Amino acid sequence: MSNAITMVEAVNLALHSEMRRDQSVMVLGEDVGVNGGVFRATVGLRDEFGMKRVMDTPLAETMIAGLSVGMATQGLKPVAEIQFMGFIFPTMEHLIGHAARMRHRTRGRLSCPLVVRVPYGGGIHAPEHHSESTEALFAHIPGLRVVIPSSPARAYGLLLAAIRNPDPVLFMEPKRVYRLNAQPVEDSGETLPLDTCYTLREGSDITLVSWGAMIKETLEAADRLAQQGVSCEVIDVVTLNPIDHNTILASVDKTGRCVIVHEAPKSGAVGAEIAATIAEKGLLSLQAPVARVTGYDTVMPYYRMEHHYMPSTADILEAVNTTLEFS
Amino acid sequence: MDTVFHGEIHLRRYLSDQGKPEQVLPDWTHSPERLVRYYRNMVLVRQLDYKIIALQRTGQIGTYASLLGSEAIDTVVGDLMAADDVLVPYYRNHALQMLRGLPIEDVLCYWGGDERGSAAAALGDDFPNAVPIATQSLHAAGVASAFKVRGEKRVAVTLCGDGATSKGDFLEALNVAGAWQLPVVFVVNNNQWAISVPRSIQCGAQTLAQKAFGAGIRGEQVDGNDVIALHEAVSEALKHAREGKGATLIEAVSYRLSDHTTADDATRYRASEELKAAWEREPVKRLQTFLHEQGWWDERQEQAWIEEVGQMIQTSVDAYLARPQQPIEHLIDYLYAELPNALEEQRERLIRNAQPGGSRHE
Numbered sequence: 127m128s129n130a131i132t133m134v135e136a137v138n139l140a141l142h143s144e145m146r147r148d149q150s151v152m153v154l155g156e157d158v159g160v161n162g163g164v165f166r167a168t169v170g171l172r173d174e175f176g177m178k179r180v181m182d183t184p185l186a187e188t189m190i191a192g193l194s195v196g197m198a199t200q201g202l203k204p205v206a207e208i209q210f211m212g213f214i215f216p217t218m219e220h221l222i223g224h225a226a227r228m229r230h231r232t233r234g235r236l237s238c239p240l241v242v243r244v245p246y247g248g249g250i251h252a253p254e255h256h257s258e259s260t261e262a263l264f265a266h267i268p269g270l271r272v273v274i275p276s277s278p279a280r281a282y283g284l285l286l287a288a289i290r291n292p293d294p295v296l297f298m299e300p301k302r303v304y305r306l307n308a309q310p311v312e313d314s315g316e317t318l319p320l321d322t323c324y325t326l327r328e329g330s331d332i333t334l335v336s337w338g339a340m341i342k343e344t345l346e347a348a349d350r351l352a353q354q355g356v357s358c359e360v361i362d363v364v365t366l367n368p369i370d371h372n373t374i375l376a377s378v379d380k381t382g383r384c385v386i387v388h389e390a391p392k393s394g395a396v397g398a399e400i401a402a403t404i405a406e407k408g409l410l411s412l413q414a415p416v417a418r419v420t421g422y423d424t425v426m427p428y429y430r431m432e433h434h435y436m437p438s439t440a441d442i443l444e445a446v447n448t449t450l451e452f453s
Numbered sequence: 454m455d456t457v458f459h460g461e462i463h464l465r466r467y468l469s470d471q472g473k474p475e476q477v478l479p480d481w482t483h484s485p486e487r488l489v490r491y492y493r494n495m496v497l498v499r500q501l502d503y504k505i506i507a508l509q510r511t512g513q514i515g516t517y518a519s520l521l522g523s524e525a526i527d528t529v530v531g532d533l534m535a536a537d538d539v540l541v542p543y544y545r546n547h548a549l550q551m552l553r554g555l556p557i558e559d560v561l562c563y564w565g566g567d568e569r570g571s572a573a574a575a576l577g578d579d580f581p582n583a584v585p586i587a588t589q590s591l592h593a594a595g596v597a598s599a600f601k602v603r604g605e606k607r608v609a610v611t612l613c614g615d616g617a618t619s620k621g622d623f624l625e626a627l628n629v630a631g632a633w634q635l636p637v638v639f640v641v642n643n644n645q646w647a648i649s650v651p652r653s654i655q656c657g658a659q660t661l662a663q664k665a666f667g668a669g670i671r672g673e674q675v676d677g678n679d680v681i682a683l684h685e686a687v688s689e690a691l692k693h694a695r696e697g698k699g700a701t702l703i704e705a706v707s708y709r710l711s712d713h714t715t716a717d718d719a720t721r722y723r724a725s726e727e728l729k730a731a732w733e734r735e736p737v738k739r740l741q742t743f744l745h746e747q748g749w750w751d752e753r754q755e756q757a758w759i760e761e762v763g764q765m766i767q768t769s770v771d772a773y774l775a776r777p778q779q780p781i782e783h784l785i786d787y788l789y790a791e792l793p794n795a796l797e798e799q800r801e802r803l804i805r806n807a808q809p810g811g812s813r814h815e
Contacts, residue, residue, distance in 0.1 A: 152602065178602050184632055189591055189625040196595015196609070200539070200578060202602065204595075216621075223585050224592070230787040232581050233572035237790065269788045292790040321793045368795035 130308035136278035137167045137243070137299060140285040141205065143313050145175050151289060152197060154181040155190055155207030164209055165245055165304060191217035191242065195224045198240040203289055211246035211298070212255030218263070225294040226269035241288045241295045247339050247389055249302035249436055251429040258426050259338075259390040264296050265367040265399075271295040272366040273320060276303065276341035282311045283318030284364065290317060300339035321365050323373035329359035332446055333377040335400060336387040337363040340437060344387050347442035356450065366396050371403045378404055382413035383452075385445045387437060392420040414452035417445040460666045462659075464706075465686050466676040470734040472742030482681055485749035491532065491680045492744055493758055495524040495737045498548035500762045501557060502711075504770065505564060509715045513774065514565045518545050519711030522678075523642050525736035526612070526705045528552065529683040530640060533691060534610055540579040541593035541611040543586075545642065549612070553579055557769035562776065568787075569779055587617035590626035590639060597635035597700075608694040609637045616647025618661045627668035630700035638690040639702045642677065644709035649722040662704035670700040677705030678736035710735060781807040 131139065145151045153171055155163070159182035162169030172180040183190050187208055194204040208214045221242065228238040248257035265272045273288055273295055275281035281299065288295040326341070327348055336344040341362055348358035359377050363369065378384050384404060386397040401416045419441045427435050467482075469475050482488060502521055508514040520527065523545060531552025534540060540553055547560045554575035563570025563582075571581035580596075583589035593611030600607045617623050618641055630637050641661050645652045658664065665672025671693065675686040683705060690701035708731035712719045719728075744750035785800045786792060792800065806813040 181598075184625070184629050186621075186625045186628070188622055189594070189629055192588060192591025192622060192626070193595035193598055193629065196541070196592040196597070197599045197602075198595075199580065199592070200596055200599035202599050219585060219588060219622075220591070224583075224588060228581075229790070231568055231571055233568055233783065234787055235572050235574065235576065236578070236580070321795065368793040370795060372794065 130310050131278055132305045132308050133275065133278045133281045133299070134165055134167050134304040136282040136311050137285055138169060139311065139313055140282045141168060141171060142174065143315055144286055144289050145171065145179065147315060148203065148289075150201060151203045151205060152179050152181065153205050153207070154183050154193065156183060156185055156209055158182060158207050163207060165301065167243070167299075168207065187213055187216040188220065191220035191225075194240040194242070195220050195228070195238055198225070198238045198294070199228065199236045203239055203241075205241045205243060205289060208242060208244040210252075210256045211244050211258050211260055214242075214244055214260070217242065221264070221270060221294065221296065222267050226267050229293065230269060237292055238294050239292045241285075241297050243285075243297045243299060245299045245301035245304070247300045247302050248426060248432050249339065251432070254428055257429075257432060259388070259421065261298055261366055262390060262395045265396050267367070269293065270367060271320065272298065274298045274300065274338045274364060274366060276300065276338055276362050276364075277307070278309050279311050280318060280324070280364070283316060284320065286315065287317035287320050291320060298338070302339040303342060306342070321368055321370060323370045324362040324364050325359065325373065325377070326362050327358065327360040329357035329381065331357045331381055332383040332385065332449060333359045333361060333374070333381045334385050334387060334442070334446070335361045335363060335374055337366065338389065340387045340389050343437065343439045343442055346439045347446065350439070350443060351446060356446070358446070363396070363400070369396070369399065369403075371400070371407070374400060375404065375408045378408045379411040382411055383449045384412070385417045385419060385442065385449055387419045387442055389421050389437060391423045392418060393423050395420060414449045417449050419445045458666070460663065462662045462672060462674055464674045464676065465682040466679050467681040468679045468739055468743055470739065472739045472746070478681060479685060481684075485744070485747065487532075488680070488740065488744060489749055491525075491528050492737075492740050492750060494528045494532070494552060495740065496758060497762045497765075498524050498527065498551065499737055500759065501548070501560070501766055504766050505561065506715060508561070508770065514561060516714050516716045517564045518714045520545055520548050522644055522708050522710035522731070522735065524548065525680045525683055525740075526640065526642050526677050526707060529680055530610060530612070530687055533684065533687050535607070537577070538608045538610060538691075539593075539596045541589045541596060541609055542580060542582045543589055543613050543617070544582045544584050545614065546582055546612055550576065550579070550582070557766060558772045558776070561769060561773035565773060567776075567779065568783075587613055587620035587622040589613065590617070590623045593637050593639070594626045594629050594635055597630065597637035598633065600636050601633065606695050607636065608691050609635075610640065610691075611637065612640045612642055614647060615641060615643040615645065615652050615655055615661060616650065617641070618664060619655055624664065624667070627664060627670060627700070627702060631669035634697070634699040636694035636697065637700045638687070638694055639700065640687070641702065641704045642707055643704050644707045646709045646713070646719070646723065648713040648717060649719075660704060662702055665702040670702060672702040672704070674704045674706060677707035678734055678739055680736065680740055707736070708734065
């Protein structure tokens with residue numbers, strides 16, 4: 127029997143599992159060794175796998191990314207941790223300018239199978255620069271996979287898949303739900319598929335599309351709506367680049383209505399890409415405009431006011447009702 | 454007060470600007486073999502450089518970063534690296550890539566706007582050149598980390614210009630190389646100019662080599678136009694790294710005898726007297742004079758070699774010009790190991806638009 131574990135424990139379990147299975151997997155980052163990571167995602171790895179495979183790096187994010195590029199091209203599988211999304215920007219030159227195009231620019235001679243893990247998102251009363259959701263900045267980049275789990279079981283299977291993937295993956299961990307709900311996760315060593323949406327709940331009246339921590343509010347909204355007799359299909363996008371639009375389009379074709387929910391600011395976000403694709407390819411199946419429930423186009427507030435920024439279950443219910451009432 | 458740190462930077466130099474020995478030469482220079490090889494390679498890459506510029510001026514190749522003035526650095530580093538060491542080059546190192554096995558045709562291909570120029574299997578694990586400044590320094594540290602983790606006796610060698618030493622990436626790479634005692638050699642081609650910005654306003658330190666002190670690694674300055682000095686410095690640095698003793702920073706002082714690239718016009722910012730004076734110190738002539746005086750090279754050999762090199766280059770130019778375009782689908786197919794479903798439609802569109810009659814057919 128498997129014990130119920132949290133998402134951060136599932137990440138830790140996946141790292142242990144894959145490091146045992148594959149000697150080429152390395153973990154590196156700030157405080158990932160002796161301290162086990164600021165969220166304890168890497169706890170125990172240093173004891174089991176030693177300093178050579180679990181590296182406490184100097185405090186320099188550009189270096190962590192650049193080093194990972196160098197290691198990945200030489201047959202290692204670095205799994206780098208960036209402590210918070212707000213500190214990821216120095217890595218971008220290496221992820222975008224090198225990792226994402228190494229296979230392409232060498233016509234397959236070299237590749238860059240690295241994973242960058244990063245906790246992201248608001249709602250835990252963290253200091254400034256610790257709560258942003260900037261996935262769209264990365265999802266825009268050809269060649270860079272962006273993967274976001276929303277439950278412990280998916281965190282386990284998707285992280286294994288990300289590490290085994292032969293190309294670079296940004297693995298974003300919604301830290302608001304790191305320890306929220308425990309669920310049984312078997313250490314099976316089995317991956318979950320990338321590049322595909324996960325339909326969490328089938329329904330016929332409306333399609334709710336979300337990812338990461340907002341899956342929690344989205345499912346809560348679906349539960350309440352079910353009580354009112356509204357059947358919601360809930361889709362967890364999971365891989366934000368490349369996006370499996372087909373699953374979303376097929377659902378919208380069935381329901382005719384769609385609400386997209388994300389924590390990131392509204393403009394230029396991944397939700398806009400999904401809405402645009404529905405407009406391009408699913409317009410005639412729509413019975414109402416696509417609605418978006420998102421953060422605001424402003425700087426993430428400090429923690430005292432952050433609840434005013436975060437999309438709520440009530441926001442989703444309101445958007446669903448407006449969409450359902452449209453005629 | 455106690456002195457808690459003391460450091461000195463030495464300049465290594467054997468041959469004067471005019472090619473005369475300034476001190477006792479190392480034993481290996483007592484026979485001609487290696488020095489003549491260095492000379493021949495330097496002539497080859499310089500002739501290639503002239504040819505590429507001519508191709509650019511006649512519209513047969515794209516914007517090009519000339520290697521003029523860095524022949525000695527690339528030649529010596531390329532010669533001394535072991536085959537299974539890894540080169541992590543920047544965009545002015547195509548001579549070095551050539552000496553590591555990249556066919557001339559592929560060099561032309563790269564500058565001719567064709568990704569296949571970085572694809573040659575002959576490059577092994579070597580990196581393609583880095584266009585963003587100093588990023589390669591960190592990649593080399595990562596490569597060296599891989600060697601160290603696996604206990605391999607291989608060395609990562611990376612080069613950059615003087616401008617790159619101002620970047621965080623460079624300093625972060627030195628720092629981690631020192632902290633982890635990585636088998637890496639950093640060679641700075643201090644050619645005095647970062648496009649229009651001279652070395653004097655790039656950095657307030659008297660030498661770039663002394664940046665090694667802040668990272669706890671070896672650092673030295675070497676005359677980058679003197680193959681003997683370069684040979685000594687690079688050999689020692691490679692040996693040091695291979696023996697597990699850690700990294701070295703070599704500041705090779707050279708001069709950019711060309712414009713930054715063919716899109717640049719250095720007369721806008723650089724005095725012609727300075728360039729003229731630099732030609733008096735340049736590396737090819739310096740070694741040629743030395744070889745002449747040793748009786749190891751003469752005018753007849755010079756002419757024969759130039760002719761041979763010219764034919765070799767022309768054969769490669771012909772092959773480059775005759776190379777068929779890469780298949781259009783390669784613009785998408787190499788992005789991922791496997792094509793994601795999400796890209797299939799765009800791939801079909803790309804192929805359709807490129808066909809005769811298509812919207813993006815030339």
